[in-house]
Amino acid sequence: MTAEPLVTVQGAGLPVVVLRPGETLLFGRAPQASPAPGRVVLALPDCAPHVSRDLGELVVGTGTVTLRWLGAGEAQLSSLFDAPGGARRVTMTRSMTALLDDGENQLMVLLGRQDPDGRLTDRLLAIDIVRPRPDEPGRPAAPGGSDATTEGPRLERFGRDWFVALALTEPWLTGQDDYPRPPSNREIHERILHWRGHAWNLHRPQRVDEAIRTISALAFGVRNDPYGSEHPGRLQNVRFMVARRAAELRLVTQADLAEVERAARDRDPSP
Structure with a gap:
């Protein structure tokens, strides 16, 4: 049986978001949905004015992680490590859906960020997918029950x-x-x-x-x-x-x- 995914979303100026199966992340300039059980809403800081209020929806299932692109602009999705056949790159346009690969995925929102001087730059979001197995040899039992994990997202050492x-x-x-x-x-x-x-x-x-x-x-x-x-x-x-x-x-x-x-x-x- 395939282990369930544990997903970490990070980006410059953003809090780390950790998602488990059954949870969804909605992100954009000013998402219209409200936080709810199982739904995280993330407003991206310093967005360019043209960036859509709702950019994307990341859905974590028991076996798959899916990105649905909602924005009017484009983004580039790259998988870096465990994609079948090696790395891939996909241009995301409105209404497109992509299954994410295990390992590190990078989502580049093209010209999605505006600095204080008004210059537009790309915004990078890192989406890391791991599948921790609590019964793997040598792995200690996770404290706090089955929802806890001792392997997976970590703090950047010396950060x-x-x-x-x-x-x-x-x-x-x-x-x-x-x-x-x-x-x-x-x-x-x-x-x-x-x-x-x-x-x-x-x-x-x-x-x-x-x-x-x-x-x-x-x-x-x-x-x-x-x-x-x-x-x-x-x-x-x-x-x-x-x-x-x-x-x-x-x-x-x-x-x-x-x-x-x-x-x-x-x-x-x-x-």
């Missing part, structure tokens, strides 16, 4: 979100399970500053919040993302859930923490 995840989960990675609260935005920024010497734009609290939302979507999946539904209590309680889940899924590890601490000591050997 901004990876460092935020490391700072967020540090209490769990160091065995402080009774830590009274998750690290604050300021503490996360200071830890990353210590490890790297600079910390991107994370001195701005909203950038830390954005990174944590990305980590949450990756750790829980769209269907169970705590940021995607109302939860009683303070938002800090949701952050606690995200930190614990990220540690459980080993999005970052104790070895990662030891590595960045060692790098910080090597950069500044003074006591």
